Amino acid sequence: MPYLDNTPPSSSSVKAPMMLVSPEKTAQYGEMLHPRAKKDPDTLLRSLILTAVVSMLVIVSLTGYGIYRVYEHYIIMNAEAEAISICEGLYQAEKGLLLSAGPNGKMHLAIEQTNLPLLDDHLRSFLRPFGIAKIKIYTPDHRIIYSTDTRIIGEVDSRNVRLKHALAGFSESELEDKDEVQDLADEQRFNVDVVETYIPVRDQYKNVIGCFEVYVDVTRYSQEIGSVVAWSVAIMGLVLLFVFGVSFILIRKGTNQLKKTQQVLEKLSITDSLTGILNQRHILVRAGAEYSKLLRSMEKDSANPFFLGFIMIDVDYFKTVNDTYGHLVGDSVLQAFADRIGNSLRDYDEVGRFGGEEFLVVLPNADLEQVGKAATRIWTAVRETPFTVDGAAIHVTASLGIACVTREDSDYTAALKRADDGLYKAKHSGRDRIASV
Numbered sequence: 001m002p003y004l005d006n007t008p009p010s011s012s013s014v015k016a017p018m019m020l021v022s023p024e025k026t027a028q029y030g031e032m033l034h035p036r037a038k039k040d041p042d043t044l045l046r047s048l049i050l051t052a053v054v055s056m057l058v059i060v061s062l063t064g065y066g067i068y069r070v071y072e073h074y075i076i077m078n079a080e081a082e083a084i085s086i087c088e089g090l091y092q093a094e095k096g097l098l099l100s101a102g103p104n105g106k107m108h109l110a111i112e113q114t115n116l117p118l119l120d121d122h123l124r125s126f127l128r129p130f131g132i133a134k135i136k137i138y139t140p141d142h143r144i145i146y147s148t149d150t151r152i153i154g155e156v157d158s159r160n161v162r163l164k165h166a167l168a169g170f171s172e173s174e175l176e177d178k179d180e181v182q183d184l185a186d187e188q189r190f191n192v193d194v195v196e197t198y199i200p201v202r203d204q205y206k207n208v209i210g211c212f213e214v215y216v217d218v219t220r221y222s223q224e225i226g227s228v229v230a231w232s233v234a235i236m237g238l239v240l241l242f243v244f245g246v247s248f249i250l251i252r253k254g255t256n257q258l259k260k261t262q263q264v265l266e267k268l269s270i271t272d273s274l275t276g277i278l279n280q281r282h283i284l285v286r287a288g289a290e291y292s293k294l295l296r297s298m299e300k301d302s303a304n305p306f307f308l309g310f311i312m313i314d315v316d317y318f319k320t321v322n323d324t325y326g327h328l329v330g331d332s333v334l335q336a337f338a339d340r341i342g343n344s345l346r347d348y349d350e351v352g353r354f355g356g357e358e359f360l361v362v363l364p365n366a367d368l369e370q371v372g373k374a375a376t377r378i379w380t381a382v383r384e385t386p387f388t389v390d391g392a393a394i395h396v397t398a399s400l401g402i403a404c405v406t407r408e409d410s411d412y413t414a415a416l417k418r419a420d421d422g423l424y425k426a427k428h429s430g431r432d433r434i435a436s437v
Contacts, residue, residue, distance in 0.1 A: 041255040041262065048251060052244045059240060064233040071225050072175055079195030079216040080173040086130050087199045087212045094122055098137070107203050109137065109210035111145050116153075119146065124184045133183050133194055134215035137201075140167055140208065148184055166198035166211040173197040175222070181215065193222035272353040274331055275338035283352025283360050290364045291405065291412035308364060308405040309371035310416050312423040313341065313378065315357035316397045316431040325392065332389045333396060337382065344377040358423075360416075368404045368436070375400045375434045383432065397432035399423055 091098065097119045100110035111119060123146075127135060137146040142158045157163055162172045173195050181192045194215040201210040270282040278286065290308055297304045315321075315337060322330040334357060341351050341359060354360040361378075363371055379400055386393040401422025405415040418437050426435035 041259040045252065045255045049248065052248070056237065056240045056244060060233050060237050063236050064229050067232045068225055068229050071228055075218050075221045075225075076173050076175050076195050079218055080171060080197050082130065083132075083173070083195070083197040083212075083214040083216050084171060084199050086127065086132065087201075087214060090123065090126055091201060091212075093126065094119060097122070107209070109139050109145060109201060111137075116146070120148070120150075124148070128184050131217045132214060133181050133189070133192060133217045136213040138163060138167070138211040138213065140210060142167075145210075162196075162198050163211060163213070166200050166213075167208055169200050169208050171197065171199050175218070178215075183217075191219075192217060193219045272338075275335050275353050277338050277342065277359075278350060278352030280352060280354050280360075283350060283354065283362065286350045286352070287360075287362045287412050287416065290362055293364070294405065305365075305367070306405065306407050307367050307370075308362075308412065308415070309366040309368065309374075310403050310412075310419040311361035311363070311371060311375050311378070312354070312401040312416075312419040313359040313361065314399050314423055314427060316399055316427075318357040318396075321394060321396070325389070325394065329389045329392070329394070333387050333394060336387050336389075337396065337398075340381040341378050344381050345374060349374070360419075366404070368402065371402045371404060372434065372436075375402050379432075379434060399426040399431045400434045401426055402434060402436045 097115050098109055098111065099107045100112075102108050123135065134148050135146075136144055136148075136152075138157070139145055141156070142160065142163060143156050144153055147153050162174070165172050176194055176196050178192045178194055179190060181189045181194065183189055195218050197212075197214050197216065199212040199214065200208045201212060203209050270278060270285075272279045287310070294306065294308050298306065315334070318330065318333075321333055334353075337357075338351065338353065338359065341361065345351060345361065346363075348364060349366075350362040352360050352362075361374070363374060366374070379398060382396060382398045386395050388394070401419045401424065403415045403418035403422060405412055409415055422434075422436045425437060426433045429435060
């Protein structure tokens, strides 16, 4: 059995204070070694998928809206050109009924009441083949002197902005959805799409003497817009789905590779390259995490046992091994040494290489007796079976220092310092033993 010495170390056996990572630094290291989920490749891929879906919806929506607006503009421009052509023909054909000479001899728009029935008959016959739903004729003072809807003849539309623009010499058109329209056959039509066009009427001197308002029925063309937009959006959606699908496959491969690389880098950042166990930084992170867990359990129930143990281990006379067999053999011994420590522990205990030939074990939920038993298992596993390297049997022993966190400790480093002092006490007491202070 190992020598378990609980007496204070002599002044000659106490080394300089051990350099430890503070709990604050330990927390920072924990953040570095366990990045937040938002940096995970799978999270990035999900964000990319969400971005792609939103982008597709935005692109398809804007494309559909753009196609609708372009097609609508095309319908309006065609209807306006047709209305202008029709009104020019109508004006030339019906000048005799539309114009009267004023006192100054200038011609102006005026319709004799006795000529209204004849003009109405002529206009309806002239306009019927062109899909005109309604027509009005205005004088410069905004008065309606003719309309296929005879009820509004004589009314003044002084607030009509588009009429004002037309009387200023500018043609203007707009697509409108009319709930109800009385067509040239005096039939009521519902939900009719018309292009309402205002066309200036000019005399021989190019002066504006009135205005035509023409309703061109474009219901059939408006209905086609929905079909055109639906097909365009469907085709655009399929194209985008294909492009984003191919991109997703390629990016998925990249993120899988990135994830594998990240896992390798994370493992390298927390493990010792020689032994494959935790490195000094991360074993201290684990110690800090277990201590924080212990404090949280105490906050929930102060009666909970305050158990957290540490074992500091050092290979005895390791320099002799290196000098006798060489550094490669020494490295093999350290690897096998780490394996024996790990095989002597519980599944949830942690072991890390603290530096050189020194190791640290963190034992959650372990009192000093349990820590001592674990240390004994390690001590026995190391000393009783020689290390065989390249056919050579190398006998190795170890010195161990043990300690547990107490309720009086302000943080885990106090217990870690006691374990380190116990290790040096064991070494200065002859090595090959377990000690505590």
